């Protein structure tokens with residue numbers, strides 16, 4: 001199960017991602033927001049981050065205008081490794097090296113074509129499991 005969340009700056013891109021997830025037959029839970037009306041991104045970051053941290057969802061995708069505010073807020077929740085990605089290299093590397101559990105995107109930064117490729121890469125790339133990466137991730141939680 002994938003947890004989705006956005007603010008007004010990410011709403012339109014989230015709709016594109018929802019259409020893509022539907023086409024792929026991938027299960028998701030949409031935690032809002034549900035329109036382009038102005039809202040506060042930390043609220044959506046926190047609800048999605050908690051859904052991932054408590055195991056309700058395996059991964060999350062968060063979108064605001066830049067992807068910055070929503071990733072900063074999500075990373076305040078223990079156990080969350082939210083990665084703001086603007087290309088597929090970053091999405092692949094953050095899964096392999098950081099075992100990132102939330103992908104953050106900027107709806108005002110990238111277009112839907114690239115965003116969907118980033119989502120696909122993020123969802124399909126496994127964590128490497130390498131000892132050095134596990135050691136570094138463990139140090140984040142110290």
Ligand code: RB5
Pocket residue numbers: 007008009010041064065066067068069070
């Ligand atoms: C909202 O205008 C904007 O500040 C927000 O979407 C995000 O970019 C914050 O980091």
